Amino acid sequence: MDLKPYANYLRAASAMIAGVGIGLFATILSLNAGYGFNSLRAGPWTAWPHIGGADIDPYARAVISRSGEAPLGRDQGLAFIARADSNGAPLSAECEYRIIDPLPAARFWTIALANPHGRLLANPTERYGYSSVDVLRKEGGAFEIDVAREARPGNWLSPGAAKDFVVMLRLYDTPLDIESAPDPDSFPKIVKLGCA
Amino acid sequence: MRLNIPDRYLDLLPWLFATLLVAGIVHIVSVLLMPTLAPNDALARLASYVKSAAPAEGLVMLPQMAPGAETLPFEDPAFAEAVCVYDLAKGPLRVKTSVDGEDFLGLSFHGVAGRIYHSMTDRSAIKGKIDIVVGDARQIDALTSADEGDAPPPQEVRLTAPAKRGFILIRSLAKRASDQERARSRLSAISCQRFDLPQG
Incomplete structure (x- = not known):
């Protein structure tokens, strides 16, 4: 069979199919990369303040509709997520970490663990996070939170049997300026203590 | 048939552009x-939970968060939460409660497709009261025109919702794990009721 008269149709068809494939692939890649543009970064922490307002961009809307989450409103506070420690190494439940203050000004804050899809991590303590009120503080108000599978004295969060986890830092009623880059030194450090 | 390789590549160039054009359009349209x-x-998840929890309207408490039992992902486990899923086609909505000024209470108003059109905390309550009316543009207009002539200005905050359907998510902070009960009782004191527009 001579395909030569149809060569242009074949090329058009393959351009279409390849285009659809590349387009959908680009969509999947961009939706897995975060909540669109205008992120706020401070050390290992990232927040997307505009996802809590009416000027949310189309990428963030697509991500949120797909994950099914209801983000924090912009006038309520800011939710920061850390997927890596302060040295940039991805968080792994095989390792032990220490979260060390300071924290930016806020009426309340909470620090909690979750899996990368935002689900709580089953663990024997049934504690999933600390708030600014119930965290144990040293003299002077400083605190540390240990993240480890094995029990620790003081503030301890366990990732349980999970392989990966993220740390969520939520600041409620915070005066933090979302228009300028925050000072990383005013945010908690996540220090790796060692790996199993 | 010529076997000039640069020429053959040049022939394919328009098809490469066509591929990229199609890819760009598909990417934008799919996003x-x-x-x-x-x-x-979130709206579908909450609506299906509210349906399974029996009441047809009003405020519905979400179950306490636990691994495998979260209604929504990425919620703060320190909070007790309640939701009011609405459809303005049946009428406007009033959310009302009083606050003690000490404990964090957050209200966010979500339209369809992930858009928050209003959010607030108990800090922005007026004289210890939160009184918010949610309606579509026509309903808010009707309320505004019904006001005219009346002496005292309305005390409520009026919000124009961008879509008929949506939900109001109310988060109440339990500062300590033992405060969950108190946080939940603060939520159950909130009313979220549909009301009828004034006649005339």
Whole structure:
């Protein structure tokens, strides 16, 4: 069979199919990369303040509709997520970490663990996070939170049997300026203590 | 048939552009359509929970968060939460409560497709009261025109919702794990009621 008269149709068809494939692939890649543009970064922490307002961009809307989450409103506070420690190494439940203050000004804050899809991590303590009120503080108000599978004295969060986890830092009623880059030194450090 | 390789590549160049053009269009269209097509967004999850919890309207408490029992992902486990899923086609909505000024209470108003059109905390309560009316543009207009002539200005905050359907998510902070009960009782003191527009 001579395909030569149809060569242009074949090329058009393959351009279409390849285009659809590349387009959908680009969509999947961009939706897995975060909540669109205008992120706020401070050390290992990232927040997307505009996802809590009416000027949310189309990428963030697509991500949120797909994950099914209801983000924090912009006038309520800011939710920061850390997927890596302060040295940039991805968080792994095989390792032990220490979260060390300071924290930016806020009426309340909470620090909690979750899996990368935002689900709580089953663990024997049934504690999933600390708030600014119930965290144990040293003299002077400083605190540390240990993240480890094995029990620790003081503030301890366990990732349980999970392989990966993220740390969520939520600041409620915070005066933090979302228009300028925050000072990383005013945010908690996540220090790796060692790996199993 | 010529076997000039540079020429053959040049022939393919327009098809490469066509591929990239199609890819760009598909990418933009799929991102823009995602909020309408995503079957399991927050509104769908909450609406199906409210349906299973029996009451047809009003405020519905969400179960206490536990691994495997979260209604929504990425919620703060320190909070007790309640939701009011609405459809303005049946009438406007009033959310009312009083606050003690000490404990954090957050209200966010979500339209369809992941858009928050209003959010507040108990800090912005007026004289210890939160009184918010949610309606579509026509309903808010009707309320405003019904005001005229009346002596005292309305005390409530009026919000124009961008879509008929949506939900109000109310988060109440339990500062300590033992405060969960108190946080839940503060939520159950909130009313979220549909009301009828004034006649005339």
